[in-house]
Every structure is written in structure tokens, then in C-alpha cells.
Amino acid sequence: MREGCSMTNEGITTDVVIIGSGMAGLMAALQLSKRRKVTIVTKSAIGAGNSEKAQGGIAAAISADDSTSSHIKDTLAAGFNHNNERVVNKLIEQAGPVMNMFFSWNTPFDRDDKGDFQLAKEGAHSRRRVFHAGGDATGFHMIKHVKEQCSKIYKCWNILWLMIF
16 A cells, blocks of 8 residues: 555545546646545546546637637537537536646657647537547547546546446
């Protein structure tokens, strides 16, 4: 057991329990672990779920000819305005900072010969704003870098493997 762990035979002392160790669970754990003790419950190895198999890209309006408002408009139109506008706004406003975090971790998003990002125009997007890493291996590369950050920053992760009978 690693230094700093608080697991005993009697139980685990924790502030937050996160169910799942995919991209959403690990990103939440990274943020929450700055202020709380986090326990992750997973059915398998950390990050071994569907996130690493995700082939699609990740969209963010960060190029000079794009804007958050345009990205929001496209997303609402794609959802035929059935989406929750407040949630769409919040998610898209956070896309730039999240991408900057991945850039700082040297996540290998695809680039052209000049070194510029190869942004794709997919789905209902009106502009090229979709990032890919390793072509269709975006999920693999992103979860790999999230797992690396988790292992660098925190002394201990309480991890419970879910037993399903």
C-alpha cells in the first residue's frame, strides 16, 4: 500500500466516492482531489473502460476564426434546441480551458506539416473545431494523459474493484 493511504480492514476514510474510472471519473477525481480525499470504485483497471476506445474527436472553439458563441449556436442547432441551454453554455465555455490542460500535458493531437492542429469539421459544426489524436485513437491518448496526471499528483488513490456476481 502506498504512503498516505487511509484504507484499513475496518473500512475506508474518504470524502468523495466516484463510481467509474473512465474519462469523466478521472477528470472529476483530479479536480476534487485538490481539496478532498477521493475513492474511485471501478469494475476493472483504471481507465480501461470505453473512454480509451473512443474514436471521435473533442470539439473546442479556440482557433482565431471561431468563437464560443458560434460553438454554442451549432450545438443547440444539432440538438434541435431540445438541449439544456445552460448546460451547453457551461460545457462549451469550459472547452478551451480543458483543451489547454491537455495541451500542457503534451497530448499528441494531430498536426499538419507546419505544426498547426488538424481541426475537423464534423456533424453540425459550422467551423473546423474538432481535435483528434492519433487519427481515431483520441480516447486512448486522452485517457493515457489523464492517468499520467493522476499518478504524478496524488500519493494515494483508494480504488475498490467492483465485484459483480
